[in-house]
Amino acid sequence: MTTRDERVKAAEVAGYNTFLLKSEDVYIDLLTDSGTSAMSDRQWSGLMLGDEAYAGSRNFYNLEKAMQDIYGYKHLIPTHQGRAAEHMISQILINEGDFIPGNMYFTTTRLHQEIAGGTFVDVIISEAHDPTSLHPFKGDVDLDKFQKLIDEKGADKIPYICIATAVNMCGGQPISLANMRLVSEMAHSNGILVVHDMTRCIENAYMIKDHEEGYADKSITEITREICDLTDAATMSSKKDHLVNIGGFLAVNDPELADKARNMVVVYEGLHTYGGMAGRDMEALAIGIRECAEYEHIRARVEQVRYLGAKLDGEGIPIVKPVGTHGVFLDARKFLDHLDQDQFPAQALAAEIYIDSGVRAMERGNVSAGRGPDGENRKPPLELVRLTIPRRVYTQAHMDVVAESIMEVYDHRGKVKGLEFTYEPEYLRFFQAKFKPTA
Numbered sequence: 001m002t003t004r005d006e007r008v009k010a011a012e013v014a015g016y017n018t019f020l021l022k023s024e025d026v027y028i029d030l031l032t033d034s035g036t037s038a039m040s041d042r043q044w045s046g047l048m049l050g051d052e053a054y055a056g057s058r059n060f061y062n063l064e065k066a067m068q069d070i071y072g073y074k075h076l077i078p079t080h081q082g083r084a085a086e087h088m089i090s091q092i093l094i095n096e097g098d099f100i101p102g103n104m105y106f107t108t109t110r111l112h113q114e115i116a117g118g119t120f121v122d123v124i125i126s127e128a129h130d131p132t133s134l135h136p137f138k139g140d141v142d143l144d145k146f147q148k149l150i151d152e153k154g155a156d157k158i159p160y161i162c163i164a165t166a167v168n169m170c171g172g173q174p175i176s177l178a179n180m181r182l183v184s185e186m187a188h189s190n191g192i193l194v195v196h197d198m199t200r201c202i203e204n205a206y207m208i209k210d211h212e213e214g215y216a217d218k219s220i221t222e223i224t225r226e227i228c229d230l231t232d233a234a235t236m237s238s239k240k241d242h243l244v245n246i247g248g249f250l251a252v253n254d255p256e257l258a259d260k261a262r263n264m265v266v267v268y269e270g271l272h273t274y275g276g277m278a279g280r281d282m283e284a285l286a287i288g289i290r291e292c293a294e295y296e297h298i299r300a301r302v303e304q305v306r307y308l309g310a311k312l313d314g315e316g317i318p319i320v321k322p323v324g325t326h327g328v329f330l331d332a333r334k335f336l337d338h339l340d341q342d343q344f345p346a347q348a349l350a351a352e353i354y355i356d357s358g359v360r361a362m363e364r365g366n367v368s369a370g371r372g373p374d375g376e377n378r379k380p381p382l383e384l385v386r387l388t389i390p391r392r393v394y395t396q397a398h399m400d401v402v403a404e405s406i407m408e409v410y411d412h413r414g415k416v417k418g419l420e421f422t423y424e425p426e427y428l429r430f431f432q433a434k435f436k437p438t439a
């Protein structure tokens with residue numbers, strides 16, 4: 001525990017950026033669910049079975065088998081985390097001047113597409129940009145938007161469509177299998193590949209089981225396979241669903257694409273049988289892949305997120321609804337409706353919550369979206385603060401403490417000041433930017 005005075009000081013030193021706080025100054029850490037989940041006894045035991053041979057470690061083959069059993073992709077190229085897989089697939093498939101449609105942007109994904117010479121195009125349904133829309137599958141693709149892009153730019157300028165499961169930036173919102181099937185058909189009939197950002201695929205599968213018609217009696221693994229079978233390749237940040245602190249991979253079906261990726265991984269990550277991970281980490285990951293698909297686990301995980309969401313919603317706090325899979329997202333635009341979007345309300349709100357209680361959250365709005373090619377802030381429709389729940393770490397009592405703090409901040413919301421940059425990095429500015437309160 002820290003005192004309020006200590007937190008006021010810590011927030012100032014961190015430039016009002018929760019990424020720049022020291023974790024020892026944080027009481028309940030809801031910055032991210034990335035690499036922050038608790039490994040099980042079985043995963044910890046796996047660490048002791050590390051085969052640290054440079055080449056052909058037995059842990060690699062266990063990992064490859066676990067990935068193939070649960071997701072069904074043919075080839076596995078391990079990486080140290082998700083963005084390394086995004087880098088490789090972008091460099092291999094995108095040519096200068098290409099367009100890459102996706103169901104909402106993700107920060108690292110879009111950046112790698114841009115670095116490779118591509119332009120990201122948002123084709124998610126409009127409901128995804130509206131925190132109050134109760135659409136049950138806000139991760140769905142708007143097929144008219146996708147078709148329009150094909151008509152306007154030509155299918156030969158679209159190497160692939162990137163489909164995320166449990167779409168992060170709009171609140172961990174699922175895509176339905178019915179929609180995915182149509183997207184896959186439309187893409188493939190135009191010679192466009194489907195690349196799956198499967199970082200939270202198991203969480204999406206739970207949502208499908210929970211409320212897509214016809215799936216209540218299917219298992220999480222059956223649903224997961226059905227999702228993956230509609231796609232050609234996948235990027236994975238194993239730091240989320242897979243319950244490990246580090247790791248990721250690229251998975252592909254086409255052997256030629258696999259060869260290109262294997263050739264590239266040795267340049268940037270390490271040999272193709274470890275890709276930047278230690279043998280022991282691959283073993284813990286192989287075990288995590290199987291554990292995360294267990295119904296009891298995924299149900300407890302998503303329902304804990306829903307518990308916090310229901311609590312805040314019940315108190316009239318503006319949140320993104322329906323509550324998604326990995327966190328509760330506060331609608332900062334509504335919460336701090338006295339601030340202009342260029343005063344970074346979500347950044348200011350995340351800092352204020354930290355000062356109130358030591359709870360650390362993350363900005364997901366104007367700062368995260370960065371600047372467009374014209375140099376202006378992108379000003380995304382969603383201006384959110386993400387209260388992200390790590391897996392198997394916190395209890396419902398922790399959720400109660402978080403809810404109390406949010407309610408307290410809500411009571412004095414009119415006093416919260418906006419922010420302006422004092423330092424703005426070129427890439428992924430939200431990670432390292434610094435701010436000061438506006439006068």
Ligand code: P61
Nearest residue numbers: 032033034081082083106107108168197199237
């Ligand atoms: C997160 F503020 N997510 O949610 P890597 N795709 C998706 C992700 O959620 C994801 C990656 C790819 C993080 C960490 C993080 O703007 C940020 O293993 C859907 O982190 O490289 C990561 O996977 C990249 C936080 C990343 C951010 C980027 O907290």
